[in-house]
Amino acid sequence: MAPSTPGIRLLPNAITVLAMCSGLSAIQFALAGFYGLAIGAIAVAAVLDGLDGRIARMLDASSKMGAELDSLADAISFGVAPALVIYVWRFDDRLGWAISLVFAVCMVLRLARFNTLLEVEQPPYAKEFFVGVPAPAGGLLLLLPLIVDEQMHRSGWWSSTPVVMIWTVAVGVLAISRIPTLSVKTVRVPPSYAAPLLVAVAVLGAIIFIYPLVALIAAMVIYLAHLPYSVRRYRWLAKHPEAWEVAPADRRAIRRAHGVAARRLGLRRPLRGRVAGAALRAVRLPRRHAVRSTPPPPPRRDWRGAGIRRTQKNQTTPPDQPE
Template sequence: MVRATTPGVRLLPNAITVLALCSGLSAVQFALNRQFLLAIGAIGVAAILDSLDGRIARLLDATSKMGAELDSLSDAISFGVAPALVLYVWQWDAERIGWVAALIFAVCIVLRLARFNTFLDVEKPPYANEFFVGVPAPAGGLLALLPLILEQEFHQGWWSEPVVVWIWTVAIAALLISRIPTLSLKSVKVPPRIVAPLLVGVGLLAAAIIQYPLIALAAALLLYLAHIPYSVRRYYWLAKHPEAWDVPPRERRAIRRARRGRARRLGLRPPRLQQVAGAARRAVRLPRNGNSDSLGRGYGPGTDGQGQRKRSWRRIGLRQRGGDK
């Protein structure tokens, strides 16, 4: 049995990180030779290696401070500098405005990684470990290359216009340093009952990547962008429901269904924001004739207070229970 403290085992995660760094730098060399398909592939390989080095280090109990610093440096070059230079060579060669976009993207990647490192020692609620703050560096580096991927697969179009590529690059840079929560695959737990269908899906994905690599990569990137609204909604739902922080996904779904069912049983519905304030004041205003047993306006002898009360509650979108039925 190999001990985790042996030098060879401790060297393995750092060696994978160095390979990812070399792959990212090779993308620049491919771009200078106008081999953009190889440049995309090199950054994709760097992303795969980057996802492996940390997991292998934790699995072998070979984590170290040097490995963490090396990983951040590798990410900055492979997913910040390399994609920026690839896009510059492809679209904005010798154009000042293009160099500005490349600088913005590279700087945002470095800022994103610096913020990530500072958050490692900050105490966070349990649910926050399921999310990244902003788009992670590997996803950001590949998303920046999406116009180039589409151009390689479908040839030139509106997606390859210099202005569109410039705006897209700056927009992805903004997502990198934003505080938008995005799902972390490290915390995803797969229920045992869907393991077999998931393996079938992995096989189909591998076949799609082999046959249509660029289309599969573009589809994966678009799907990643589409998940962001769901991630934001899930993040804020968990923040408001501490009872769901440490329970499995099935129990979380049960909590969500129970709360929805309780809201239906109470007969509640979201009121119109522009009308609720005035309607509420009208509904709960006390009568001027001193009749404190009535709710609303104009209740007195000969007035149908029951019907007025029902109509007042309906105006703010509520339905009373009990004696008002």
Template sequence: MNGARLAPPGIRLLPNAITVLAMCSGLSAVQFALNHQLTGAIAAVAVAAVLDGLDGRIARLLDASTRMGAELDSLSDAMSFGVAPALTLYAWQLQDNRAGWIAALIFAVCMILRLARFNTLLDDTEQPAFSKEFFVGVPAPAAGLLALLPLVLTAHFGYAGWWAQQPVVMVWMVAVAALAVSRVPTLSLKTVKVPPRLMAPLLVLVAVLAAGIIMFPLISLAVALLVYLIHIPYAVYRHRWLVRHPEAWAAAPRERRAIRRRTQRRLGLRPPHPRRALAGARQRMRRGRNRGPDGPRLSWRRLGLRGNRSR
């Protein structure tokens, strides 16, 4: 029975074929950079990132995940997002600078180390449940595209501004490499849960993003990369909050918001609800009216001297 559910052997090779195509696309960026075709170099790495996101999902859908496929995927990521961006930036702007080759080596080595650590974390069973929501450091495809941001800006504006100066490019490469090997948490899109009420606005946003990519591909990519950088402080805050409240990860969105509100009130960061505060003030006033200087006041009804009006 189990064998009948498996996909045919030819179909099971599809994820590995997509991985090989991703590696070829990433390495083609170097050839485009040598021919001074900046847009082609950027597009090659972007296509490699898209194919890298597809191969794993297709492998899980077809039940074709193998140990060989996992190793091949890691090697492809190392070539496409480590070696290829480093050589592309070196061939584009850093050929006549010895320090530029050092920066390219640092970037490639850090990306390979980042992938090696990612593979070891897959076998770590002691990680908390909410760790599935985060990457440790910037993932390889995002880091490869972030490293090419000076190249993207140059291709869009048509001239090499301050962002394309050799010191800026080298410092940027090393900074992205440091983010890749760091312990900074970043959000994983694989586990993002979208509430039903936000589904329609999200689809509209996807349509706007698609239109921007079609009409203004380079500047849309640059804006997306900057937004990704901006999200990192939020990811750090979210990770720290879940470390303090691990029970909130498995809770429903409404319960998680309730936990967050209780935490904010405890810290004095969120004032009480106005209606609840007004109701509490009224109750305190009523209690104050019924109290005398020597204790609670005794009303006529409590003493049994005044009858009920309903009679």
């Protein structure tokens, strides 16, 4: 690709700056009491954050300054801004301020680790995953109680101060954890699925414009539900190096082939304390009908009924009397 002009090379950085401004505007909206606009501002920042990197790669305008600027914008838009929005909305004491600081620090640490991992050589399959929850998803996950509160137009258990505190710490822990999460940057769409995908995007856009808060809630719930699948996929790829450089369809074929081979070899899960058929009866029968080691006592005879008088032990017959 031919080198881009200086004006074009500034476009990704301009989008990054707009994302940072959108995140900072969320704080101003929260201070004014417009929590719906604050949620929308952070959501717009997440969309812009997903565009700047892709545009930089398409225009061959990636630079060291752009990478540093992107990390700084993410720390502000998805670390500082959501923490302050939650603090203004629900927290009003020192403990709440400490909880907000914990979340902001966790997001900054997560971004610092992300920049460090870029310089570390990793296996090929690792590029398909993030380490921990990424910054945009973490910022939106933190706002989930506020989003539900705005959608329901009333407060509930989800918006109580203890629940919001626990949720804030939990999202911060997910951000700095080692849980692998799927990265949409490596998703490739076959040409045959381009038209249906555009239709799906149009439907999704209509739903977002009509029911924006419901769409955000559904997106966050789906994202949380995908975590077990992401962990399982990561572990499977780590154990199958032959699937690292192949397409997803070929990976499914490899997975099916491994399953067929296991069935042909008769590899089955061990029975946990259970035996089938006759073996079950053979194993459980001695437990139910235990054989006594000592013979049963002899039956007692009724000497009186037979007319026989039983002699007592140590009893002697008296001698005959003299005449």
